[in-house]
Amino acid sequence: MSLEELYRSVILDHYRNPRRRGSIEGDHVHAEGLNPSCGDEFALDIAVEDGTVVDAAIQGHGCSISQASGSMMAEAIIGKSLLEVDELIHKFKLMMAIEEGENPIDESKPGAVLGDLEALQGVRKFPVRIKCADLPWATLQDALREVTG
Amino acid sequence: MTDLRHLRKDFPVLERTVNGKPLAFLDSAASTQKPVQVLEAMDDLYRNHYANVHRGSYQLSIESTAAYESARVRVADFIKAPDPNELVFTKGTTAAINHVAYGWGLDNLSAGDRILLTKVEHHANIVPWQIIARHTGAELVYLDIDEDFQVDISSLDDILDERVKVVGVTAMSNVTGTIGPVRELADAAHQIGAIVVVDGAQAVPHSPVNVSEMGADFLAFGAHKMLGPTGIGALWGRMELLEQMEPAEGGGEMITDVRLHESTWAPVPQKFEAGTPPIAEAVGFGAAVEYLQKVGMDAVRTHEIDLTRYALQRLAEIPDLTVYGPADPDNRGGAISFTLADIHAHDLATILDQEGVAVRAGHHCAKPLMRHLEIPATARASFYVYSIREEVDQLVDGLHHAREVFGVA
Numbered sequence: 001m002s003l004e005e006l007y008r009s010v011i012l013d014h015y016r017n018p019r020r021r022g023s024i025e026g027d028h029v030h031a032e033g034l035n036p037s038c039g040d041e042f043a044l045d046i047a048v049e050d051g052t053v054v055d056a057a058i059q060g061h062g063c064s065i066s067q068a069s070g071s072m073m074a075e076a077i078i079g080k081s082l083l084e085v086d087e088l089i090h091k092f093k094l095m096m097a098i099e100e101g102e103n104p105i106d107e108s109k110p111g112a113v114l115g116d117l118e119a120l121q122g123v124r125k126f127p128v129r130i131k132c133a134d135l136p137w138a139t140l141q142d143a144l145r146e147v148t149g
Numbered sequence: 150m151t152d153l154r155h156l157r158k159d160f161p162v163l164e165r166t167v168n169g170k171p172l173a174f175l176d177s178a179a180s181t182q183k184p185v186q187v188l189e190a191m192d193d194l195y196r197n198h199y200a201n202v203h204r205g206s207y208q209l210s211i212e213s214t215a216a217y218e219s220a221r222v223r224v225a226d227f228i229k230a231p232d233p234n235e236l237v238f239t240k241g242t243t244a245a246i247n248h249v250a251y252g253w254g255l256d257n258l259s260a261g262d263r264i265l266l267t268k269v270e271h272h273a274n275i276v277p278w279q280i281i282a283r284h285t286g287a288e289l290v291y292l293d294i295d296e297d298f299q300v301d302i303s304s305l306d307d308i309l310d311e312r313v314k315v316v317g318v319t320a321m322s323n324v325t326g327t328i329g330p331v332r333e334l335a336d337a338a339h340q341i342g343a344i345v346v347v348d349g350a351q352a353v354p355h356s357p358v359n360v361s362e363m364g365a366d367f368l369a370f371g372a373h374k375m376l377g378p379t380g381i382g383a384l385w386g387r388m389e390l391l392e393q394m395e396p397a398e399g400g401g402e403m404i405t406d407v408r409l410h411e412s413t414w415a416p417v418p419q420k421f422e423a424g425t426p427p428i429a430e431a432v433g434f435g436a437a438v439e440y441l442q443k444v445g446m447d448a449v450r451t452h453e454i455d456l457t458r459y460a461l462q463r464l465a466e467i468p469d470l471t472v473y474g475p476a477d478p479d480n481r482g483g484a485i486s487f488t489l490a491d492i493h494a495h496d497l498a499t500i501l502d503q504e505g506v507a508v509r510a511g512h513h514c515a516k517p518l519m520r521h522l523e524i525p526a527t528a529r530a531s532f533y534v535y536s537i538r539e540e541v542d543q544l545v546d547g548l549h550h551a552r553e554v555f556g557v558a
Contacts, residue, residue, distance in 0.1 A: 003503055003554050007496070012555060016491065038495055039512040039519070039526050061525045063493035064555075126499060 005122035006129070007064065014068035014116070019075050022057045029146045033060075033139030035131060040066045042135050046077070048147050053077045053085060058136070065120070065129050070136035072116045082144065092117060092137055097124050151452040153444065157535050159184035170505025173540035178323050178351060178484045178531030179509050180373045183437075187376055190436035191429045202428055203402060203419070217428050220435030221418070227438045228349075228368065229359040230385050237384040237391070237418040238426055238434075242350040243273040245369030245384035246317075248421060249346050250277035251397035253390070254315065260286030263312040265343075267292040267300045267329065268521050269322040272514040273369075274348040278317060287314070294521070298325045298475050302333055309337050316345045320352030320363070324513045324529065325474035326457070326482035328352070335364030344390065350374055354533070355453055355482055357446040360385055372430065376534075377437035381430035384421070391417040398423040441534075449534055453483040456532045460485055460541045467548050469557060473527055486513070486527035489548055490557040494526040497551055501528075504547035506540075 024045040032043045040062030047055040056074040061067070073092075077085050091114055093099040105118055123133045157163050160182045165172050174182060194216055200209035202217045225233035239245040258264070264278045268291050275289075282289055290308060295301045300318070309316075316338045318329040329352075335345045347365040352358060354375035360368055367390070371382030386394070396403055396414060400423035405413040414420040441449065458478035464470055469490035475481040489497060498510035509529045512519045519525065530544055 003500060006499070007554050037511070039516070040495075041525075063495035065496070067493075129495070129499060132495065 006126055008119040008122065010116055010119040011064060011068040014071040015064035018058065018067060018071040020057050020071065020078075021059070023059065024055050024057050028055070028057075029143045031139045031143035031146065033135050033142065035062070035066070035135050038063070038132070040132060040135055042066060042070050042139050044070070044074070044136065044139050044143055046140075046143050046147070048082065051083075052081050053079065062135070063129075063132050065123055065132040066135045069117075069120055069133045070139075072120070073136045073140060076115060076117060077140070082148070085140075085144065088114070089137055089141065092120075093134070095121050095124065096130050096133055098130065098134055151448050151455055153448065153452050153534050154537050156184075156444065157537070159186065159440075160535050161185065163535060167505040167507070168503050170503075171543070173504075173506040173543040175530040175532065175536070175540060175544060176507045176509050177533035177536065178374070178529065180379070181354070181376050181533045182535065183378070183433075184376055184440055186440050187378070187433045187436045191378065191433040194429050194432045199429070201425055213428055216435075217426065217431050220431040223435040223438050224383055225385070227358075227442065228353060228370075228385055229361060231361065232388055234416075234418050235385055235388050235391060237386070237421040238431055239369075239382045239384050239421075240380060240427075241371040241373070241382035242348065242369045243277075243371075243382075245367075245371075245382055246273055246346065246348065247277045248384050248397045249367050249369075249386070249394070250281045252394040252421070253344070254278070254281035254287075255284060256395055258282075258285040258287040258314055261312060262287040262314045264289050264315045264317065265292065265308065265313045265338075266290070266317045267319070268294050269298070269300065269325060269327050269329070269515065269518050270317065270319055271323055271348060271350065272516070273350070274317045274319060274346070275517065278315070291517075294325075294327065294518075298322075298327050298473065300327065300330050302330050305333075305337055309341060309343075311341050313338070313341065313343045316343055317348070318345070319348040319350075320358070320368075321349075321355060321482040321484075322474075322515075322518075323351050323484055323531075324486050324515045324518055324527070326484045326486075327475060328481060332362075332364050335366075339364070351482055351484065354441075356450045366390055372434040372437060375437055376440055378427075378430045378433040381427045381434050383434075388417065391421070394421075396420050396423065400424045402426075444534055452534065453532055454478050456536055456538065456541065457481065457483045457485065459538055460530065460532075460544075463541055463545045464548075467545065467552075469552075470548065473522060473524070484529055484531040486529045488524060488527055489551060490555070492551055492555045492557065494528040496555070497528045497548070500551040500554055501544065501547040504543065504550060506544050506547045508544070 353370035494510035
């Protein structure tokens with residue numbers, strides 16, 4: 001375990017300069033996630049049109065891992081179909097060892113699948129922090145359940 | 150300077166390493182480590198004397214009962230209770246406060262009454278009162294804290310009127326180290342006939358406590374924050390109030406007689422100890438108290454003031470570090486909450502863990518206080534009898550490292 005693996009520069013960049021921070025004015029679904037043991041909060045607005053995520057905005061506060069994960073997630077889902085978002089969630093959870101299965105990261109094609117999100121794979125080696133990385137994704141799943149009814 | 154480092158040999162866990170570094174255990178406000186004397190006392194009970202208490206007429210039960218009841222006497226003596234029967238064993242501090250909230254509050258509070266708390270309280274001295282307020286229609290009101298994180302009693306005369314029936318206050322904050330103005334609140338509360346419930350979870354382990362001088366009506370504390378095991382704590386109360394108070398839990402051992410539709414209660418303290426109690430834990434609690442009495446609670450407090458002074462000085466060397474707590478080490482407990490630049494407390498805790506330093510990160514079960522301070526979380530270092538300056542140095546080195554990892558200029 002090394003701290004350098006956990007705190008990649010891209011993570012610190014997203015922590016300090018979160019992308020897509022704010023809220024959505026028009027039609028959207030809102031979901032909130034809370035990690036009661038540590039107090040991290042994350043909230044998400046997503047706008048879905050014709051089965052595609054057309055906009056996403058995030059709010060909340062917490063540690064670098066939860067906030068960077070949310071920032072990267074918001075960027076990653078825009079323009080994706082709901083099916084593709086489901087696939088992304090699945091790949092993320094495999095990477096984090098939240099779901100059982102092979103780690104989807106293809107070392108020969110770094111960045112091809114999860115993009116910046118691959119920077120979070122170091123979290124896997126710090127089991128108590130996995131829930132931090134997962135908070136935005138659990139919130140996204142709540143939002144999607146509302147979208148799909 | 151009071152050096153208690155010779156005690157460290159009694160705590161086997163302090164010899165271990167974490168992530169290849171010597172362990173610097175700075176989370177004693179959450180729970181303390183246990184000395185071999187406590188472990189051996191519990192082990193001895195189980196190996197040589199164990200049976201259920203208060204009912205068997207055979208030798209082992211007599212021995213277990215004697216061990217359990219002598220632990221009560223010892224713990225009562227530790228807080229200078231006038232009568233050991235005023236000492237009720239509970240699951241812990243939280244359970245002790247719940248006993249009062251349910252047992253006293255449900256019968257004595259109604260719509261229009263007020264429960265006065267302070268903004269530094271732990272959830273354990275807030276949430277039970279919220280539940281009782283919901284049942285009774287009583288209302289919660291709070292004393293503020295001032296710029297030095299002390300409970301502000303300047304407006305006490307305005308807030309403490311005949312509507313207030315209960316005052317709940319911590320004697321020592323687990324977040325800021327604030328020492329609650331228990332005596333002042335008790336004197337003022339008694340003028341208007343209100344009772345005073347003190348959360349002693351931190352104060353009892355860390356400072357000499359005398360319930361008569363404290364002036365409170367109830368004092369709650371737990372064993373595991375004072376070298377004892379988990380699963381046991383105590384509620385001390387004035388006998389007159391304990392006799393009036395209803396039990397919050399019913400069951401075996403707490404009755405005099407049970408009929409099909411009604412029962413009568415056993416005398417205090419058994420009235421509040423339904424079911425088989427944590428017997429070995431009580432014995433461990435007694436051994437912990439004996440250990441602390443040998444060290445001397447004045448020495449415990451002096452040692453903690455020394456370490457707190459040293460830690461506050463060393464933390465002040467670190468740029469961008471903010472401490473949330475009273476500035477004067479003589480006038481505060483040893484829990485030191487802080488933030489460092491824009492590094493979140495959980496990230497600090499992870500980085501410090503890599504350096505072998507164990508600190509708590511988060512809201513410390515005091516979310517109303519965190520909201521008041523407008524911070525989501527702090528990291529917290531806290532000490533006990535076995536803590537030494539080298540551990541503070543290790544913390545400070547770790548914090549400098551955290552600045553590097555996060556590229557704080």
